[in-house]
Amino acid sequence: MGWLLRLARSIAGVAAVENGDRWRRGFSVRHDWPDGTHILVGFRLTRPAAERRRRGTEAYWRTAPMRPRCSVVPVSFRDWELHGQRSDCRAPDCPIAERPPAEPVRTTR
Numbered sequence: 001m002g003w004l005l006r007l008a009r010s011i012a013g014v015a016a017v018e019n020g021d022r023w024r025r026g027f028s029v030r031h032d033w034p035d036g037t038h039i040l041v042g043f044r045l046t047r048p049a050a051e052r053r054r055r056g057t058e059a060y061w062r063t064a065p066m067r068p069r070c071s072v073v074p075v076s077f078r079d080w081e082l083h084g085q086r087s088d089c090r091a092p093d094c095p096i097a098e099r100p101p102a103e104p105v106r107t108t109r
């Protein structure tokens, strides 16, 4: 049954990361907040799945007075997991988008 679960997860684009596969490259949605901090949310194995997550997140924040700038960044599952333990991260060497988002980004300025 394990393979069926993995197949279902991979179709859904949800991370199904086995122990031996923790350095596998995937994608995450990066939220850059106006105060200069950022977080990485929603690990996905494929860029299209991560882009779907980004669009959903942007829709969620659209009406908020303060909203994050969202981008899809490449990251390994292990790095993504470690990053989740940081708070108020401002490190300049964290993963950034390889290309600008397809849709124009609105800022609050």
Ligand SMILES: [Zn+2]
Pocket: 038, 083, 086, 089, 090, 091, 094
């Ligand atoms: Zn960071």
